[in-house]
Amino acid sequence: MSETHRSDAVTDRPDEVTDPLLWKLALEVADAHEPDGQGGCQNLLCAGEPWPCTAWNNAQRALRAAQGDVADDTPAPVTPNFPAGWSAAPIVPATRRTAA
Numbered sequence: 001m002s003e004t005h006r007s008d009a010v011t012d013r014p015d016e017v018t019d020p021l022l023w024k025l026a027l028e029v030a031d032a033h034e035p036d037g038q039g040g041c042q043n044l045l046c047a048g049e050p051w052p053c054t055a056w057n058n059a060q061r062a063l064r065a066a067q068g069d070v071a072d073d074t075p076a077p078v079t080p081n082f083p084a085g086w087s088a089a090p091i092v093p094a095t096r097r098t099a100a
C-alpha cells in the first residue's frame with residue numbers, strides 16, 4: 001500500500017489510528033448511517049430502527065478499535081456465582097467422578 005495522498009474523502013485521519021483500512025471502512029459505515037432527524041436512521045437498511053442504529057454503533061466501536069482502543073470491547077471477567085449457603089465441595093472433573 002503506498003503512502004501517497006489519494007484524492008480520497010478520508011484524509012483527516014487522526015495520528016493515533018493504527019488500522020487505516022478499518023478506520024476508513026468504519027467511517028464509510030458511520031456516514032451511511034446518520035440520523036434522519038426524526039429519531040431514526042437515514043439508511044434504508046435500518047428502516048424503522050431508532051438511531052443510533054446497530055450498524056452505527058458497530059462503526060463507532062470499529063473507529064475506536066482502529067485507534068488501538070479496545071478497552072470497550074473487553075468482556076467483563078466471568079466470576080463464579082455460587083448461591084448463598086452453597087457448600088464449598090471440591091470441584092472434581094466429571095471423568096473422575098464417574099470412574100468409581
Ligand SMILES: [Zn+2]
Nearest residue numbers: 033041046053
Ligand atoms: Zn443505520
